[in-house]
Amino acid sequence: MFDEKAIGSLVDKVAKKKPRRVFLQYPEGLKLSIFDISEKLERLGAEVFISCDPCFGSCDMKDLEAKALGCDLLVHIGHTEMKLPRKTAVPAIYEDYRIDIDPTHLLDEHIQALGPCESICLVTTAQYISAIEPAKRFLEEHGKKVYVGQPSLAKHPGQILGCDHSAAEPFDNMVDCFLFLGTGRFHPLGLAAKVKKTVLVLDFETSVLENMNSERDMMVRIKTMQIEKAKEMKRFGVLVSTKPGQSHPGTAEKVKKRLKGKGKDARILVMDQITPEKILGMKIDALVNCSCPRLSEDFRQFKKPILDPEDVDRL
Template identity: 25%
Template sequence: MALGETAGAEYLPSNYRFEIEKTIRQIKRRGSKKIALQFPEGIIHLSTVISDIIRCSTEVESVTILSDVVYGACCIDDISSHLIGCDLLVHYGHSCLFEVPKCLVGVVYVFVEVSIDYAHCVDVALKHIDCSNLSVLGTIQYSSVVRGVRKGIEEARTKLLGSAEGEGVPPTEVKIPRVMPLSVGEVLGCTSPKVQTENVLFIAEGRFHLESVMIQNPTRKYYRYCPATKTLKTEQHDYARFLSIRKERQAASRAAKSYTVIFGTLGRQGGMLILQRVLASLVERGAPHTTVYLSEIDNETIASIDKDSAVIEIACPRIAIDWGSTFTLPIITPFEYFTMIQGIEEYPMDYYKKEGRAQPWQMLR
């Protein structure tokens, strides 16, 4: 163990940045005694190691590992942490979405950035992608990799432009788009930036977050680099089919005789301001409706609702987008509800967007 390294940290992956020392400093500074830890599925196997490190390095009375599923940053569970008597929640693997001052307990976010040797990504991108017209994006774990890849591509092409082989090669400015309040280059499954370039290089191990960008920007060319397998793949999304399905669900909801509004209680997935706006709109329309509070939306629950009803889900919009056609009733997002009259022309992924014109379906407005 290196001098100054926290005892036990050697049992954690060396390329994962768990910010152990920062966490310990925060616990000591706040005088926290009862700690809750929250992990996404991909790293929860390391939770007991981190719990032991905290116990051995501080004077806390207890460390509780929350076991409810964590799909994303929206699942931050300060409410459960408060109810079980904790005074500090450490949330791993996601960026800060819900405003910390509004949380019921103190919150520390640890992004868990993953460091990799991104030279291979730069090499394959230069070989297979038109990098003169390129944006680079990724999940929050790879934010430093996104910046490094951009720098590597720009440096390589600048060197090429100064050589004999660079004659006629267009100049390069690799872009890293941003939508507030997310970090530069960060993408969520429900929120992604507008892209102005023809090509997009996305750094992630799966497609879920990339699909958000593809829906937001349906005319771009997409490439996904997987750091785990060191592979570069072209990715496609059938936007026309997707839009057709969502329009059909929206039309079926418009014809419904009543509405069931489901407010998601998993973490902070549900937006109270959105709920208020949806209910006010239903009252104004004179539409019969019922409000239900649920932590999970499943087929059994949907099947128990009156068959002449439609469901408006104020939770993760990807439930309706990805799985909506599998339910027995039409299930729509707040965006699809508020555009029910005029219909959908294009599909924004701006659920957490906090810039530009405010929209009634946005979480932070």
């Protein structure tokens, strides 16, 4: 939940814009705070329109919907700003959600396990970005060479997204391992799929230091199986999202052309939130994901092979 200090900071930012009508967007985890936030914004004299659609990141800005409703400000809560392919249709304020945590006590517990890693690249997600500096300082004090990269799409040094691992990838040949600080599997597994070196996770919920190598190997085996199945398929759906940070129509056109060059029938399928239910009844044998990488991780929901654009060359 957002605490009073965070809400006060947000209200101050909105007050400076003097909006007449505000479109409020937030992730599922902050739903309990949203009425309190909207009430305080309305005290500024603005009408607040609360979005009830799922929100998966700053790639998922509902700025066109905000404009259609006559809103003159979009308030996007819970994520940091990222570089989008276009300017938002209405002015936007980003209020990210931070969890302040000092990771040094956990690092101290696991420092021996980090022994083989003389050089380390640190990464995390937006909510734990404050853990980067104390972790870097602690590891350097224990003789480690520590790298923190600047991302191309994300906002903060060391920050990775599901679609942006640029804070880490350039260091693959320079470090012994990558150390993810935070919680969850999606982000560290996504990184493990992009780099050759070991990805370790210092989990703030379980206090465990975990190696992603076995799960990466499993991902490779599953991907190989899906590609082998897809080789026998004839009809392909190329998935495109209309979410501004997930929309890659040019990539979809190239994928369709490559599929046709391999003798496949391909159609570009467009939707906002991509779900299996929306393609039920369509005569499609396999899918190529040109949207959020998380879709490829959730392949079991689609009950058919779902490939990434680079996999098409292996068909």
